[in-house]
Amino acid sequence: MFKETLTEHDDVIGLVCEGKLTETEFKQMHALLHERLGTTDNPGLVLDLTSFEGYEEPSAILEDLKIDTAHVNDFRRIAVVGERRWMEWGARVVNLLTGSEMQWFESSDTESALSDVNRVLCADVRFE
Secondary structure, three states, X not given: OEEEEOOOOOOEEEXXXXXXXXXXXXXXXXXXXXXXXXXXXXXXXXXXXXXXXXXXXXXXXXXXXXXXXXXXXOOOEEEXXXXXXXXXXXXXXXXXXXXXXXXXXXXXXXXXXXXXXXOOOOOOOOOO
């Protein structure tokens, strides 16, 4: 499942992904991103993948790739939060492919992730 976070911030979109996601969930996420991108230009994105376990089916991977390619230049900065070191590698690859700057953060460092996308310290913001 996924859920939106950081709704009190107009210029940042926050998403938390947990467990294995389905194609339907990625379609719902894509619709949410379109809605939010329609209300602000070039927001930051904080993506918490701490509890993300992967994809429920191969079609979910394809839907995730559709989101990535459709929004390749829509975010000013992207902060990925998680515990798996492969996320750091993935962030480096995405930096090569997109116009958005992406940075990876440990799950214990969500404050720095939000600060990174805003370029200001927002100590009062919590994911949960």
